[in-house]
Amino acid sequence: xxxxxxxxxxxxxxxxKKLLExxxxxxxxxxxxxxxxxxxxxxxxxxxxxxxxxxxxKVDLNNFDKLRKIINKYPIDTIIHLAAQPGVRISLSxxxxxxxxxxxxxINVLEIARLKKVKKFIYASSSSVYGNSKIYPFNEQDFxxxxxxxxxxxxxSNEIIADAYSRNFNINSIGLRFFTVYGxxxxxxxxxxxxxxxxRKNLPIQVFNKGNMMRDFTYIDDVVLGIVKVIxxxxxxxxxxxxxxxxxxxxxxxxxxxLEKFYKKKFKIKFTKNIPIGDIKNxxxxxxxxxxxxxxxxxxxxxxxxxxxxxxxxLDNGIK
Ligand SMILES: NC(=O)c1ccc[n+]([C@@H]2O[C@H](COP(=O)([O-])OP(=O)(O)OC[C@H]3O[C@@H](n4cnc5c(N)ncnc54)[C@H](O)[C@@H]3O)[C@@H](O)[C@H]2O)c1
Numbered sequence: 001x002x003x004x005x006x007x008x009x010x011x012x013x014x015x016x017k018k019l020l021e022x023x024x025x026x027x028x029x030x031x032x033x034x035x036x037x038x039x040x041x042x043x044x045x046x047x048x049x050x051x052x053x054x055x056x057x058k059v060d061l062n063n064f065d066k067l068r069k070i071i072n073k074y075p076i077d078t079i080i081h082l083a084a085q086p087g088v089r090i091s092l093s094x095x096x097x098x099x100x101x102x103x104x105x106x107i108n109v110l111e112i113a114r115l116k117k118v119k120k121f122i123y124a125s126s127s128s129v130y131g132n133s134k135i136y137p138f139n140e141q142d143f144x145x146x147x148x149x150x151x152x153x154x155x156x157s158n159e160i161i162a163d164a165y166s167r168n169f170n171i172n173s174i175g176l177r178f179f180t181v182y183g184x185x186x187x188x189x190x191x192x193x194x195x196x197x198x199x200r201k202n203l204p205i206q207v208f209n210k211g212n213m214m215r216d217f218t219y220i221d222d223v224v225l226g227i228v229k230v231i232x233x234x235x236x237x238x239x240x241x242x243x244x245x246x247x248x249x250x251x252x253x254x255x256x257x258x259l260e261k262f263y264k265k266k267f268k269i270k271f272t273k274n275i276p277i278g279d280i281k282n283x284x285x286x287x288x289x290x291x292x293x294x295x296x297x298x299x300x301x302x303x304x305x306x307x308x309x310x311x312x313x314x315l316d317n318g319i320k
Pocket of ligand 1: 005124
């Protein structure tokens with residue numbers, strides 16, 4: 001049985017759905033927090049709850065005693081830990097919650113991995129660990145990575161803690177550095193989604209650094225395929241870190257262009273010179289390690305991915 005934490009979240013939902021379709025037995029855990037619309041999380045959960053091979057527990061991963069007792073009832077052999085407090089900006093305005101969700105809860109799940117002697121512990125890291133590194137593309141061996149946000153620091157800490165656990169307790173761990181994941185059922189706090197919300201509501205959007213930013217936008221289906229390959233692969237090292245990014249960054253202005261093209265409406269844009277604190281100017285993943293170890297090659301380009309996202313968004317908002 002596979003435990004997926006954060007199963008009502010964006011990536012957790014898509015991953016759980018894919019694994020359920022493959023007839024895997026899944027235990028999903030989520031607290032359904034209010035970082036963004038709870039109804040979006042419930043909407044996702046209702047879709048995966050339809051599968052017979054799905055069990056759901058609404059548990060706070062910070063409550064270790066409850067977690068341990070409940071988990072004991074399930075024959076878990078693999079953990080995919082995706083629950084977290086995402087978001088660079090909120091980690092600077094409310095660092096306490098980011099530390100709680102991303103460090104304390106992380107240790108709790110690792111302890112479960114140790115107690116259950118799982119075959120694999122797979123966890124979400126982030127491109128934010130690279131900070132403002134200028135060594136493009138970002139590669140996993142780049143030790144100049146100094147995160148510029150509390151969020152990025154918690155994700156780098158996760159990698160260091162997972163490494164210690166894998167050495168001391170023989171846990172096979174794989175940390176996945178996700179690069180700007182987007183797509184249907186996405187996160188309303190992320191730019192591609194909030195921009196479209198503003199477009200729908202005839203509100204202007206604020207574009208930082210005069211639009212001179214790049215993101216390695218990675219489509220959700222590619223990300224899910226990558227995680228499925230991580231589950232299947234036999235790793236040589238006890239702890240491995242992999243970039244899960246498209247490997248071809250796009251200009252922020254191209255994102256805007258495609259949103260306009262598929263929504264068939266022009267944005268009102270307010271350009272500003274600054275980049276918000278904690279944000280990174282460019283992200284660009286080197287994907288050769290993932291290609292070599294898990295044989296993963298992302299396929300969806302930004303134009304096609306945004307077309308699919310806008311199609312879903314219109315349906316979700318009852319727009320023809
Ligand atoms: N989406 C991206 O672009 C991206 C990029 C880099 C890294 N990540 C990481 O990938 C993971 C998944 O991201 P996402 O985009 O799906 O985020 P998300 O916010 O949509 O999902 C996270 C889920 O975790 C749940 N959760 C939070 N704290 C919890 C707790 N204490 N107990 C139980 N459940 C809890 C939330 O309710 C939420 O449903 C996160 O670890 C995130 O930091 C995401």
